[in-house]
Amino acid sequence: MVIWEHASSFEDALKSVIEGFQEKYPDVDVEYSVKTSDQYYNLLQTAMQANECPDLFWTNGQATTNFQAYVDQGLMMDLTDKVDFSLYDGTNAMKIVTAKDGKIYSTPTAETGGRAVFYNKRLFKEKGYQIPKKLSEFEALLAEMAKTDEVPISLGATDPWDLLFIFEPVLAATHLDWIQEYEKTGYAPVNDARVVDAYKKMAEWGDKGYFGRNWTGISGEGASLAFSTEKALMYIGGTWNISTFKENNPKLDFGAFQIPCEDGQIPFVSPSSCGLGVSSKTENKEAALAFANYFASKEGQSRWLEALGAISCVPSIQSKEAVVNDIQNGYTVQATSYYDILGKEAGKGDSPCNLWEEDQCKIFTGGLSIQKFVDSLQSLCLTKEEMSAGKS
Incomplete structure (x- = not known):
């Protein structure tokens, strides 16, 4: 299973989430690739056109037009009933990952700046x-x-x-x-x-x-x-x-x-941020959805936020920093x-x-x-x- 991220500043956070995931799923091999932000969407588009899309990949969600374009092209899996998003109840986190059809095509993060x-x-x-x-x-x-x-x-x-x-x-x-x-x-x-x-x-x-x-x-x-x-x-x-x-x-x-x-x-x-979408063409559907669920969970987001030193929009995830x-x-x-x-x-x-x-x-x-x-x-x-x- 392959995951793509768009910037090196998120590498440590992604590695931490992968480590936690593999403690629960030791038989799943996970590879990740971190691209440069200025080339990310060009590289992702090329991979999609060549039918070599990663199993999970980052987008900006509704903050840019790429997300909706991928949804319209049928390139992103509908996660609405496949991932548990209850952690984000009472927050604005889901808006950025909800497409025009009202369905959810990516995980959010609990991070807010x-x-x-x-x-x-x-x-x-x-x-x-x-x-x-x-x-x-x-x-x-x-x-x-x-x-x-x-x-x-x-x-x-x-x-x-x-x-x-x-x-x-x-x-x-x-x-x-x-x-x-x-x-x-x-x-x-x-x-x-x-x-x-x-x-x-x-x-x-x-x-x-x-x-x-x-x-x-x-x-x-x-x-x-x-x-x-x-x-x-x-x-x-x-x-x-x-x-x-x-x-x-x-x-x-x-x-x-x-x-x-x-x-x-x-x-x-506080703006919300987007997490990872799942390719509709993935050949590792079960593993990809398991990772999406772990990423969206309290444990997964606790790891993500701790590595980033970020503020959570979810009250149940606390930081070690008093001012945060x-x-x-x-x-x-x-x-x-x-x-x-x-x-x-x-x-x-x-x-x-x-x-x-x-x-x-x-x-x-x-x-x-x-x-x-x-x-x-x-x-x-x-x-x-x-x-x-x-x-x-």
């Missing part, structure tokens, strides 16, 4: 700060912090991605209903008044000094270093920054929480990324994601109004009717 509010535990304790339970409490905390010598939130506003990773939690906390509207109906206009309001909230925080002085000129590295060296009380950004904070300051005592909604809901903006568990156990609802919604609603012309990257920073430096910015993004997106027609 999201955004969080990282905070300095020592300084919070010394100053008597409490983790907020409502949005109004969070804003009151910011106002109190702004009276001190420390920066309330360190932010790298010269990088559109650093802005995105704070904007998305702000959007989720202020207007979770907009995100859930998209999740329920499959469409939400990206220039909605609620999106504009979330951007205005960020700008308001900047005007009040919550990001420190001259914040629009701070780089992402500068913001990360400010938090690591305890010059900033909080940092809002991607969970992958955990290792950077530790490298910058091994003695830094920090935790994490999410910006709460006013009604007490605690959203976690802070994030994993500190939310009540997952929320879709604004950037992912932009990508899903993109039209056939210029990409709204590219325009977003070009113009995002301008709305905070006065180079572009928030309304014009989101209107320009919407102009490159499909309408609700066009989205519906595309699904029919």
Whole structure:
């Protein structure tokens, strides 16, 4: 049985899962091949055309068009009733592996990479700060912090991605209903008044000094270093920054929480990731399905996540890292990324994601109004009717 992965960064995790699988199935020979990400899909397509497709293989799931194309061509096995996916009940993990026909053609993973509010535990304790339970409490905390010598939130506003990773939690906390509207109906206009309001909230925080002085000129590295060296009380950004904070300051005592909604809901903006699909032409069907089931199981995903040092969307899988568990156990609802919604609603012309990257920073430096910015993004997106027609 042969398995293909798309990047070397996942090799150790795949090896760990294979080791666990072979403890249960010692008579099954498993080979794996790790490709380079830039050539992966070309190599996979060639193998499929030559009828030499691996038994199991990675795809991006619904994040790219390859997955649906393979399904339409009959190249992927329907796993809906062949794999136990109960581990993922109550999460968004299955969306990325569910095709247009409503059937499941790949395993997901329990891995999620999201955004969080990282905070300095020592300084919070010394100053008597409490983790907020409502949005109004969070804003009151910011106002109190702004009276001190420390920066309330360190932010790298010269990088559109650093802005995105704070904007998305702000959007989720202020207007979770907009995100859930998209999740329920499959469409939400990206220039909605609620999106504009979330951007205005960020700008308001900047005007009040919550990001420190001259914040629009701070780089992402500068913001990360400010938090690591305890010059900033909080940092809002991607969970992958955990290792950077530790490298910058091994003695830094920090935790994490999410910006709460006013009604007490605690959203976690976190994209899901795809696992492995099974070739419809496999000659090792029984073994391939056994591996798919093991990969999708709690034991399989515990191995996968431990090797990656990743955050789990499944509460029953805990990390050895305290800050990872802070994030994993500190939310009540997952929320879709604004950037992912932009990508899903993109039209056939210029990409709204590219325009977003070009113009995002301008709305905070006065180079572009928030309304014009989101209107320009919407102009490159499909309408609700066009989205519906595309699904029919």
